[in-house]
Amino acid sequence: MTISGFHHVTAIAGDAQQNVDFYTQSVGLRLVKRTVNYDDPGTHHFYYGDAHGSPGSLVTFFPWGTQRKGTGGINVAQAVSLQGRESSRPFRIARVTILESNLEASVRLLTETLSLEQITPTSFRVADDQYIEIQHDPTAPPVKMGAGLLHHVAFRAGTEESLRSWRERLVAAGLRVSAIRDRYYFHSVYFKHPGGTLFELATDAPGFAIDEPENALGTRLCLPPWLEPHREEIATRLTPVQFPT
Numbered sequence: 001m002t003i004s005g006f007h008h009v010t011a012i013a014g015d016a017q018q019n020v021d022f023y024t025q026s027v028g029l030r031l032v033k034r035t036v037n038y039d040d041p042g043t044h045h046f047y048y049g050d051a052h053g054s055p056g057s058l059v060t061f062f063p064w065g066t067q068r069k070g071t072g073g074i075n076v077a078q079a080v081s082l083q084g085r086e087s088s089r090p091f092r093i094a095r096v097t098i099l100e101s102n103l104e105a106s107v108r109l110l111t112e113t114l115s116l117e118q119i120t121p122t123s124f125r126v127a128d129d130q131y132i133e134i135q136h137d138p139t140a141p142p143v144k145m146g147a148g149l150l151h152h153v154a155f156r157a158g159t160e161e162s163l164r165s166w167r168e169r170l171v172a173a174g175l176r177v178s179a180i181r182d183r184y185y186f187h188s189v190y191f192k193h194p195g196g197t198l199f200e201l202a203t204d205a206p207g208f209a210i211d212e213p214e215n216a217l218g219t220r221l222c223l224p225p226w227l228e229p230h231r232e233e234i235a236t237r238l239t240p241v242q243f244p245t
Helices: 016-026 103-113 160-172 228-237
Strands: 006-013 030-037 040-049 058-063 076-083 092-100 117-120 123-127 130-136 150-158 186-192 198-206
Touching: 006 016, 006 040, 006 076, 006 092, 006 198, 016 030, 016 040, 016 058, 040 228, 076 150, 092 103, 092 150, 103 117, 103 130, 150 160, 150 186, 160 186, 160 198
Parallel strands: 006 058, 092 130, 150 198
Antiparallel strands: 006 150, 030 040, 040 058, 076 092, 117 123, 123 130, 186 198
């Protein structure tokens, strides 16, 4: 039972159209999936990644429109570094930095509970060429969540069986852990770092081709079966966006 890398990172965006334009045109990522925030179906949820929507390449956004911009602070992921293609290496998440006030508790979570290898006092290997860094500042102010901030960081848990085992381990460690959530393209659990950062463990399967062929990923609004009966209502609530063709 090991973490095999980052699965995705999720952030809060402002304007939905600007988000799509920037990540597809300026950054050159593929829009892998157009769906909604399952906990708030009136909000878009955009997944960007490599051509296949591979775990570890995924950067996702909830565009909150004109709501306030976030103010960075403690207990939230601060930055994510993306690695482009080099020879046969696909695009993927390379490094995530979190800001924490309690360094000892952070190290204990990453090494003892999640079994990550400690490289330096504040750097931990998630997988080959993938790292999580702690920025330690006991005086940092609390975060004010909003546009421009990372919402959570997800790790690859592997199979359903492994995810269940991970959940038992997290509960035994005394962490606040959610029930297993059905995110349709993967199943996952969320848990709070002792300092407050939100983490997620997610399965690799079933993947993003469950409701669209791989060569057509991101070309239509996809809803899970439990939201499909409300498609018309949901579509009218979403901010209009011009998507790449």
